[in-house]
Amino acid sequence: MSSQVHGVQHFDKAKRAEIKFSEEAMKVVQTIISHYPEGKQKSALLPVLHIAQAEFGGWLSPETMDYIASVLKIKPIEVFEVASFYTMYNLQPVGKCVLEVCQTSSCWLNGAEDIVKYIEKKLSIKVGETTKDGMFTLKVAECLGSCGTAPMLQCGASFHENLTYEKVDNLIEKYKSENRLRSYTDLDYKNTI
Amino acid sequence: MKKLLIHNDKVPNIHTLDVYRAQGGYASVEKALKTMTPDQVTEEVKKSGLRGRGGAGFPTGMKWSFLAKPEGVPRYLVCNADESEPGTFKDRYLMEKIPHALIEGMITSSYALGAKTSYIYIRGEYFYVARILEQAIAEAYAAGWLGKNILGTDFSHDCHVQVGGGAYICGEETALLESLEGKRGNPRIKPPFPAVAGLWGCPTVVNNVETIAAVCPIVNMGGEEYAKIGIGKSTGTKLISASGHINKPGVYEIELGVPVEEFIFSDEYCGGIRNGKKLKAVVAGGSSVPILPTELILKTAKGEPRLMTYESLADGGFQTGTMLGSGGFIVMDEDTSIVKNLFTFTRFYHHESCGQCSPCREGTGWMEKILHKFLDGTANESDVDLLWDIQSKIEGKTICPLGEAAAWPVAAAIRHFKDEFLEIARKKKFTDVSHYNRLNKISA
Numbered sequence: 001m002s003s004q005v006h007g008v009q010h011f012d013k014a015k016r017a018e019i020k021f022s023e024e025a026m027k028v029v030q031t032i033i034s035h036y037p038e039g040k041q042k043s044a045l046l047p048v049l050h051i052a053q054a055e056f057g058g059w060l061s062p063e064t065m066d067y068i069a070s071v072l073k074i075k076p077i078e079v080f081e082v083a084s085f086y087t088m089y090n091l092q093p094v095g096k097c098v099l100e101v102c103q104t105s106s107c108w109l110n111g112a113e114d115i116v117k118y119i120e121k122k123l124s125i126k127v128g129e130t131t132k133d134g135m136f137t138l139k140v141a142e143c144l145g146s147c148g149t150a151p152m153l154q155c156g157a158s159f160h161e162n163l164t165y166e167k168v169d170n171l172i173e174k175y176k177s178e179n180r181l182r183s184y185t186d187l188d189y190k191n192t193i
Numbered sequence: 194m195k196k197l198l199i200h201n202d203k204v205p206n207i208h209t210l211d212v213y214r215a216q217g218g219y220a221s222v223e224k225a226l227k228t229m230t231p232d233q234v235t236e237e238v239k240k241s242g243l244r245g246r247g248g249a250g251f252p253t254g255m256k257w258s259f260l261a262k263p264e265g266v267p268r269y270l271v272c273n274a275d276e277s278e279p280g281t282f283k284d285r286y287l288m289e290k291i292p293h294a295l296i297e298g299m300i301t302s303s304y305a306l307g308a309k310t311s312y313i314y315i316r317g318e319y320f321y322v323a324r325i326l327e328q329a330i331a332e333a334y335a336a337g338w339l340g341k342n343i344l345g346t347d348f349s350h351d352c353h354v355q356v357g358g359g360a361y362i363c364g365e366e367t368a369l370l371e372s373l374e375g376k377r378g379n380p381r382i383k384p385p386f387p388a389v390a391g392l393w394g395c396p397t398v399v400n401n402v403e404t405i406a407a408v409c410p411i412v413n414m415g416g417e418e419y420a421k422i423g424i425g426k427s428t429g430t431k432l433i434s435a436s437g438h439i440n441k442p443g444v445y446e447i448e449l450g451v452p453v454e455e456f457i458f459s460d461e462y463c464g465g466i467r468n469g470k471k472l473k474a475v476v477a478g479g480s481s482v483p484i485l486p487t488e489l490i491l492k493t494a495k496g497e498p499r500l501m502t503y504e505s506l507a508d509g510g511f512q513t514g515t516m517l518g519s520g521g522f523i524v525m526d527e528d529t530s531i532v533k534n535l536f537t538f539t540r541f542y543h544h545e546s547c548g549q550c551s552p553c554r555e556g557t558g559w560m561e562k563i564l565h566k567f568l569d570g571t572a573n574e575s576d577v578d579l580l581w582d583i584q585s586k587i588e589g590k591t592i593c594p595l596g597e598a599a600a601w602p603v604a605a606a607i608r609h610f611k612d613e614f615l616e617i618a619r620k621k622k623f624t625d626v627s628h629y630n631r632l633n634k635i636s637a
């Protein structure tokens with residue numbers, strides 16, 4: 001996964017220059033930084049990484065992490081050690097829609113394994129893989145706090161609960177037709193399916 | 194049935210300030226700021242007997258009174274909204290439905306602690322809930338419940354939300370503080386405790402969402418009145434997240450002291466076991482607490498009815514009892530494989546171990562591997578002893594309690610369901626009937 005050692009490779013300077021928050025995103029970042037005392041801007045790292053992941057293609061490339069280090073005035077290694085610790089940050093490119101199926105107890109008791117198998121078959125990929133068209137990545141996740149509405153999966157900010165095969169069909173259709181990157185930071189989180 | 198936290202969860206638009214206020218919201222802020230000193234608020238919380246709702250059950254008033262108050266050093270209140278203990282989803286429910294109940298509690302509690310700033314650390318997966326909280330906070334600022342000189346007093350307060358990045362360990366309070374400082378979630382060695390050196394080295398109180406929300410009714414009704422609810426040292430109400438093979442999964446607010454049997458079988462709560470099946474076992478307080486078979490969850494070893502209280506659930510110690518924990522109540526029917534369920538727990542702890550201590554990092558990995566042998570049908574009878582041996586070498590040897598949380602479920606499963614392990618080992622075959630066709634039944 002994170003076998004590439006960040007900070008050692010020589011990154012493409014031109015590529016790095018492209019990575020820059022939009023004015024709107026920068027405003028949000030500045031607001032987050034303002035929530036912490038003077039000099040404690042490193043605290044903003046986790047939320048800012050979420051914004052970066054949403055802004056720069058759904059994953060945190062080495063260039064993106066370098067950029068975040070410069071925005072927060074911390075060392076690149078401080079960004080990498082955090083990005084590699086937490087599960088929500090992708091250090092490799094992923095599909096536009098990352099389907100994360102909860103596989104822990106309550107979900108398993110209610111058939112989560114069947115849901116995983118069903119999606120694997122439907123999308124012709126295995127857990128951890130991305131479809132050829134770059135649309136879907138399938139992942140398994142640990143308890144997402146939705147055990148009363150198991151089985152469930154998360155995609156971006158949305159929770160899809162009380163899953164059935166039919167619901168899975170519908171949400172995959174919907175995501176396909178919308179054809180856009182889904183992020184944790186999305187505003188349209190309402191569980192519509 | 195007395196409800197204090199989610200009594201108005203069905204009121205339309207209760208997530209908005211206007212409706213929340215019309216329902217009597219923010220009364221505790223008015224009462225505390227206008228008629229009480231900070232120490233008086235802490236005193237009421239002490240009298241209430243409120244115990245931390247995050248899992249450990251530590252008396253909240255006592256925790257607050259430990260907070261160091263050196264001159265010129267800021268103090269912080271941090272709300273633990275990391276909620277990642279498998280089987281637990283009550284905090285999400287409370288924050289999503291009635292966000293102002295938490296914010297009101299944050300203000301009243303911060304007044305008691307003398308905290309000018311507070312943070313709500315919420316797990317990253319609950320991003321949409323963080324949005325709901327942020328909207329509520331914005332409303333509270335606009336109406337003067339947050340900000341400078343609240344209600345014209347000299348108490349000013351700022352409250353912010355921070356999202357995590359996906360890590361169960363950040364629910365452990367010192368790992369949470371590390372994460373809040375923008376670092377990896379590695380638990381700190383204690384002492385010093387957060388009450389002395391917490392966020393950025395300043396005195397800090399960390400409390401669970403439900404604990405903080407409970408401060409509002411305590412201030413409103415008075416600690417003594419609150420202490421009358423419940424039984425003995427289990428005072429007040431508790432949110433229980435009920436899941437698994439029950440007819441009515443969901444979040445229930447119970448008065449502490451409801452019999453477990455009533456909780457599982459009455460229509461007011463879980464509504465009994467689904468599909469007319471029989472009860473097999475219950476994990477009563479989140480994945481970390483010992484699993485109990487039907488006989489022992491409904492009645493104590495002494496034959497008394499088991500109650501939903503800290504004391505009754507713990508009756509008999511780990512030999513025959515369990516813990517109330519976070520209130521994550523997972524119910525399993527007769528077809529459930531205890532071994533397979535345990536495997537999902539152990540895989541979870543292995544995945545979530547931060548890796549600082551060898552007994553936890555290596556032990557969880559080995560336990561997962563051995564349990565996998567059972568699912569493969571390649572395990573031997575001696576593997577049960579090996580499992581027991583590994584789990585017994587974790588407890589008490591780690592920096593934080595995650596190691597123990599990983600060991601306890603393994604110990605309890607072997608203690609109460611050893612035959613199931615042995616049978617698989619003898620037959621060299623694992624048959625998973627537990628969720629067989631369940632999905633098709635649901636969608637039909």
Ligand SMILES: Cc1cc2nc3c(=O)[nH]c(=O)nc-3n(C[C@H](O)[C@H](O)[C@H](O)COP(=O)(O)O)c2cc1C
Pocket residue numbers: 244245246247248249250251253273274275276277278361362363364365366367399400401402404405593594595598
């Ligand atoms: C591995 C681990 C995970 C924890 N997760 C949570 C959690 O998600 N939410 C929580 O409130 N407490 C959690 N705790 C307990 C906290 O460390 C702490 O005791 C609690 O937040 C204190 O608040 P309370 O006294 O109000 O319960 C966890 C503890 C451990 C060891």
Ligand code: SF4
Pocket residue numbers: 362379380545546547548549550551553554591592593594595596597
């Ligand atoms: S017990 Fe486990 S999770 Fe806790 S500090 Fe040690 S390795 Fe990390």
Ligand code: FES
Pocket residue numbers: 102103104105106107108142143144145146147148150152279280281
């Ligand atoms: S076990 Fe799947 S959401 Fe909790």
